[in-house]
Amino acid sequence: MGKNSIEHDHIPASCRERKAKRATTAAVAGTFVEYYDFSVYGYVAATLATVFFPGQDPAVGLLSTILIFGSAFVVRPLGAIFxxxxxxxxxxxxSLIACITCMGAAAGLTGLLPGYAQIGIWAPILLLILRLLQGFSTGAEFGGAITYIREWAPPRRRAFYISFASAAGNVGKALAAGTTALVASLMPSEAMLNWGWRIPFLLAVPLGILVLVLRLRVEDSPEFIANNRARDHAHRPVRDLFATHRAALAKSILIAVVQNIGTYIGTVFVAVYLSSVLGFSKATSSTIVLVAVLLAAGLIVAAGQLGTRLGGKRLLLWSYSAYIVLILPSFLLMNQGSIGLAILGLALSMVPYALCQAGTHTTVPELFPVDVRHTAVAFAYSIGAIIGGGGGPYLATWLIDATGSPLIPAFMLVIAGALGMIVVSLTVRPTSPNEAHIHTNPHPARPADTASTEAGSR
Incomplete structure (x- = not known):
């Protein structure tokens, strides 16, 4: 294939590496804050139900609050395209500057929002609007971050650099859980109801400003700049994506669905599962999940390092094999009624989860050329989040109730692993870490687009 990557010979290697690290830091910090902002709502949902739906039955109020929480998923594809x-x-x-500004503003304004007692029906309406704004910006943040990191990182270390974004998302969720738990533990319930719930949201403002400063100080990716200069035609990324890269988009969505099933069942739904199905207290369940999520952050970085040796496709296949082999034993451990075994079981399930996170986020950007990569990656992840993230926990809850089997989530994850193995084995071209960047040659003849289209059709 010749020389496939964009090599900036006039930039010393040491200088480019420093810039790559700064760019990665700016992208990772934003992902961390984005996940924090997006997750806080869920952790204070019970309090928000009382503040914004005070006249309803507590259960109905909570359901209304959760419905608003879920509405953010619906607009994610729109944000991905925009x-x-x-x-x-x-x-x-x-794009990354716009995303973090939008998310930070929405979270901060939520923290300042008057409750139902002050402005009546406008309170839940404004809460819904701000939540939709959060979902809109989340639709493109992570896809944009890993696209940006991928285009800056040294070709042989892309999987490792990208893994920090995945890990940062887990740490952001953990901070959201820890912050809300700390605030709730330090003040009376009445104070928490009156104003304490605002603190986690308002913390998003200084965090967002810090990330904004970081992102204003970095340069755009060298691949994008070179491709933009070489472009000799009108650029319509949305049209080009759906007209030319449908096969690559379809397989990316399927890979993202599997990844999101693992994420939302393995790190979100599992908290409800531990308390509602297995009988652990809510505090114990939250603590178990928090420990597992923090462990997963470290495992994801290790998986990214492994990906620099294996390549994206093999890393994904390893992750799917691990889901098939390890998930059922991990859930059997969780079902023993012991806190220690529950921690061990959930920790075991974090191994395939971490491998899948690193493998997915390394593989999907390689399926698209520079011209459409940001739109494609963000859109694929958004659809995957709706199907796998929104549908997975709901289906697990329904099936547990219908069958009475506490192992339903394990069976779902095994099936997802098998589905992912079929999709990746049959449709994704194997790549080594050394050739994983073949789709970005920006010369006017545009062989990169041809290569990407061919790879996407295999």
Whole structure:
């Protein structure tokens, strides 16, 4: 294939590496804050139900609050297209700046929002609007971040650099859980209801400003800049994506669905599972999940390092094999009624989860050329989040109730692993870490687009 990557010979290697690390830091910090902002709502949902739906039955109020929480998923594909188009036309950096500004503003305004007692029906309406705004920005943040990191990182270390974004998301969720738990433990319930719930949201403002400063100080990715200069035709990333890269988009969505089933069943639904199905207290369940999520952050980075040796496809196949082999034993351990065994079981399930996170986020960006990469990656992840993240926990809850089997989530994860193995084995071209960047040659003849289309059709 010749020389396939964009090599900036006039930039010393040491200088480029420093810039790559700064760019990665800016992207990772934003992902951390984005996941924190997005997750806080869920951890204070019970309090929000009382503040914004005080006249309803407590159960109905909580369901209304959760419905607003879920509404953010619906608009994620719209945000992916909107911000992804900006990223593919104006630059990854511009899109990432816009995403973090939108998310930080929405979270901060939520923390300042009057309750139902102050403004009546407008309170839940405004809460819904701000939650939709959060979902809109989340639709493109992570896809934009890993696209930006991928285009800056040294080709042989892309999996490792990208893994920090995945790990940061877990740490962000953990901070959201820890912050809300700390605030609730330090003040009376009445104070928490009156104003304490606002603190985690308002913390998003200084965090967002810090990330904004970091992102304003970095350059756009060298691949995007070179491709933009070489472009000799009108650039319509959304149209080009759906017209030319449908096969690659379809397989990316399927890979993202499997990854999101693992994420939302393995790190979100499992908290409800431990308390509602297995009988652990809510505090104990939250603690077990918090420990597992923090462990997963470290495992994801280790999996990224492994990916630099294996390549994205083999890393994904390893992760799917691990789901098939390890998940049932991990859930059997959790079902023994012991806190220690529950921690051990959930920790075991974090191994395939971490491998899948690193493998997915390394593989999917390689399926698309520079022209449409931001839009494509963000859109695929958004659809995957709706199907796997929104549908997975709901289906697990329904099946447990219908069958009475506490192992339903394990069976679902095994099936997801088998589905992922079939999709990746049959449709994704094997790549080594050394050739994983073949789709980005920006010369006017545009062999990169041809290569990507061919790879996406295999």
């Amino acid at each position: 911000f992804g188009r900006i990223g593919d036309r104006k630059g990854r950096r511009v």
